[in-house]
Amino acid sequence: MPAALEDSSVPAKKAPTPPAEAAAAAPEKPSPPGSGLSQVQRALRKLGLVRDIDFALYLPMRYEDETRIVRIADTRDGDVAQVEGVVTECEVVYRPRRQLIATIDDGSDTCQLRFFNFYPSQQKQLAVGAKVRVRGEMRGGFVGRQIMHPTVKAAGTALPNALTPVYSTVAGLPQPVLRREVRSGLARAVLDETVPVQIGFRGAWNLRDSLTFLHYPTPDVAIATLEDHSHPAWQRIKAEELLAQQLSQLQARMERAAQRAPVLPPVSPEPDAASLHSQLLAVLPFGLTGAQQRVGEEITRDLGREIPMHRLLQGDVGSGKTVVAALAAARCIDAGFQCALMAPTEILAAQHFGKLVGWLDPLLAARGQRVAWLTGSQKKKERDEMSAAVESGQAALVIGTHAVISEKVRFKSLALAIIDEQHRFGVAQRLALRGKAEGHLEPHLLMMSATPIPRTLAMSYYADLDVSTLDELPPGRTPIVTRLVADHRRDEVIDRIHAQIAQGRQVYWVCPLIEESEAVDLRNATETRDELAGTLGEPIQVGLLHSRMPTAEKQAVMAAFTANEIQVLVSTTVIEVGVDVPNASLMVIEHAERFGLSQLHQLRGRVGRGAAASACVLLYAPGDSGRVGEAARARLKAMAETSDGFEIARRDLEIRGPGEFLGARQSGAPLLRFADLTTDTLLLDWARELAPVMLRKHPDLAQRHIDRWLGTKAEYLKA
Ligand code: ADP
Ligand code: MG
Numbered sequence: 001m002p003a004a005l006e007d008s009s010v011p012a013k014k015a016p017t018p019p020a021e022a023a024a025a026a027p028e029k030p031s032p033p034g035s036g037l038s039q040v041q042r043a044l045r046k047l048g049l050v051r052d053i054d055f056a057l058y059l060p061m062r063y064e065d066e067t068r069i070v071r072i073a074d075t076r077d078g079d080v081a082q083v084e085g086v087v088t089e090c091e092v093v094y095r096p097r098r099q100l101i102a103t104i105d106d107g108s109d110t111c112q113l114r115f116f117n118f119y120p121s122q123q124k125q126l127a128v129g130a131k132v133r134v135r136g137e138m139r140g141g142f143v144g145r146q147i148m149h150p151t152v153k154a155a156g157t158a159l160p161n162a163l164t165p166v167y168s169t170v171a172g173l174p175q176p177v178l179r180r181e182v183r184s185g186l187a188r189a190v191l192d193e194t195v196p197v198q199i200g201f202r203g204a205w206n207l208r209d210s211l212t213f214l215h216y217p218t219p220d221v222a223i224a225t226l227e228d229h230s231h232p233a234w235q236r237i238k239a240e241e242l243l244a245q246q247l248s249q250l251q252a253r254m255e256r257a258a259q260r261a262p263v264l265p266p267v268s269p270e271p272d273a274a275s276l277h278s279q280l281l282a283v284l285p286f287g288l289t290g291a292q293q294r295v296g297e298e299i300t301r302d303l304g305r306e307i308p309m310h311r312l313l314q315g316d317v318g319s320g321k322t323v324v325a326a327l328a329a330a331r332c333i334d335a336g337f338q339c340a341l342m343a344p345t346e347i348l349a350a351q352h353f354g355k356l357v358g359w360l361d362p363l364l365a366a367r368g369q370r371v372a373w374l375t376g377s378q379k380k381k382e383r384d385e386m387s388a389a390v391e392s393g394q395a396a397l398v399i400g401t402h403a404v405i406s407e408k409v410r411f412k413s414l415a416l417a418i419i420d421e422q423h424r425f426g427v428a429q430r431l432a433l434r435g436k437a438e439g440h441l442e443p444h445l446l447m448m449s450a451t452p453i454p455r456t457l458a459m460s461y462y463a464d465l466d467v468s469t470l471d472e473l474p475p476g477r478t479p480i481v482t483r484l485v486a487d488h489r490r491d492e493v494i495d496r497i498h499a500q501i502a503q504g505r506q507v508y509w510v511c512p513l514i515e516e517s518e519a520v521d522l523r524n525a526t527e528t529r530d531e532l533a534g535t536l537g538e539p540i541q542v543g544l545l546h547s548r549m550p551t552a553e554k555q556a557v558m559a560a561f562t563a564n565e566i567q568v569l570v571s572t573t574v575i576e577v578g579v580d581v582p583n584a585s586l587m588v589i590e591h592a593e594r595f596g597l598s599q600l601h602q603l604r605g606r607v608g609r610g611a612a613a614s615a616c617v618l619l620y621a622p623g624d625s626g627r628v629g630e631a632a633r634a635r636l637k638a639m640a641e642t643s644d645g646f647e648i649a650r651r652d653l654e655i656r657g658p659g660e661f662l663g664a665r666q667s668g669a670p671l672l673r674f675a676d677l678t679t680d681t682l683l684l685d686w687a688r689e690l691a692p693v694m695l696r697k698h699p700d701l702a703q704r705h706i707d708r709w710l711g712t713k714a715e716y717l718k719a
Helices: 003-009 019-025 039-046 052-056 120-125 175-188 207-215 223-227 232-258 276-283 290-303 321-334 346-365 380-392 427-434 455-461 487-502 518-536 551-562 597-604 630-641 645-656 658-663 681-697 699-710 713-717
Strands: 062-064 080-093 099-105 110-115 131-141 144-148 151-154 164-166 310-315 338-342 370-374 395-400 414-419 444-449 466-470 481-486 506-510 542-545 568-571 584-589 615-620
Touching: 039 175, 052 175, 062 223, 080 110, 110 131, 120 151, 164 175, 175 207, 207 232, 232 681, 232 699, 276 321, 276 346, 290 310, 290 321, 290 444, 290 466, 310 321, 321 338, 321 346, 321 395, 321 414, 321 444, 338 346, 346 370, 346 395, 346 551, 370 380, 380 395, 481 487, 481 630, 487 506, 487 518, 487 584, 487 615, 518 542, 518 568, 542 551, 584 597, 597 615, 597 630, 597 645, 615 630, 630 645, 681 699
Parallel strands: 110 144, 310 444, 310 466, 338 395, 338 414, 370 395, 414 444, 481 615, 506 568, 506 584, 542 568, 584 615
Antiparallel strands: 062 164, 080 099, 080 131, 099 110, 131 144, 131 151
């Protein structure tokens, strides 16, 4: 399913128009409230199919050719073929398991049909003597031609004159039902042109013809041009989509320019020893890198304006984003306002809290202020006390999980919101932030990400975002040595662990999430912990961290690891982001072939944070075929060859393609469903040029174009 459509499942608490309400508001299709929906309607909604136009734009993922009947004798092994013949045999056999086997004969040859799951009705349909039309993948086997689980119809009905679309669907929505819904949605949809001809599309394909063709292509089309989206009808659709994306981002930028944020000027143009900013710089145990200084200035400039900052801070793992965030917070507090810092998990938030409290709390205390801490798992009493400090303004800095933006929390004067690992926050949560500043003001927004997006992609995808990049690591880091080790050479890894611990160092051991079920994963991780504890022996302490553990327990384990009371920490990927224990110098990742490339890089970034030489061991298990799959091999190779996050991102993009690449980073933001930012560059250039012209000269048409393509999702783009 296209990731863009997942939006409909985002619980959009404060989002202006959640899809469900939009449905109720759509004039052509008044719907009862959620509870009254049929199963089919619910499934359609899950796919984002609400308005007629949504159906029209829901294009097939592939096609079946039911327009022809071929002679059995002319089919080759592997062909998906449609044949017609008379049933000559049909029986249920029980070797080795219950199955239905039928044979059909079309005069040219015979073909066996085999079903492991079947209904009595199918058996009846295949009665000896019946004439049937059968479709499926032809296998030339030992016993002659054979099709497993073919579709079977009565023979003799008229053949369709177009290819049959196959749509991506969900449980509860059978393909024929979805086809019917799309057909009627397409028939009803208003598909007039939104782009005036004088500035509009070149080429003969208009929107209606393109969509009709892509749903029901004529059989003479070269299928490859549909599959690679190069067909002129596809070009037209992709151009429309890119235009919608560019228009909506441009519009968002213009809207932001009209919004106002609190102006947070530096206290004085010269460094002022009395400012929190200067005092923080003075207590830091290190000097800033050039990149940190540059980015700090970019942020300072933004904060001094009345237009809300909307900046993405990209920096590889370990590049020192936290300090940059702390300095931005200090600027905000110096100007007399509050700052909120949010992290996606409690562990990560706790780490920030620990670090920032250490740096800032003494300085704030001298001003009668403090840092507050807000999370979901907090005791009510503590939370009430923190909330009160936020409301009174005594808490100049508020750190926590998304509890920070829960409706109950009221800020006295929020002016800056910092979001760490922004891609892990839902867009609805980012939207909720916007209501937290005073009056009509919007808070400045700084989003941080350790999974960089290549610059070109960022520019087209985040046309509405300014991007700062920390492209320099703090000095004194020794590069992490990465080794690929086959699973059966675990003993060597155990030796390495002993060696590290003998030097007073610590070790992470990461188990992959294997099963859908967290309980099973917990069992796996627990077994690994016990096994390692046994192998390593006393006095080495092996701890366990799993997402299923209660927060307090997780925090206790993290604290023990930070204090080196635990030397080896076995965990599932909960340590993925942000965790900072500089004494850890070895990272072992089990079943590394199962992780995504950026995820591996993030994990690896947990070591090499101190001065000690660090290593990362990627344990991999060859699959059933005795080999690791191609994509997995490319990922492992990239990990062994480079530790540069930007290079990793580039390779990740290459391996996965931009749709999936961005999808993994953007939970909830609408993605391009059809166009590809890296390959459709000509179309993108066209859309980029046209968008400002259209917004200026034809604002109403521009709005209609955005609504048509993005519907209620347009709001999410602005978050
Ligand atoms: P990330 O960008 O991954 O969030 P952190 O902010 O956690 O990185 O910083 C990684 C480590 O580097 C921390 O221990 C931090 O204190 C340290 N650090 C940050 N900036 C510098 C610097 N300029 N010089 C030395 N160490 C630094
Ligand atoms: Mg971080």
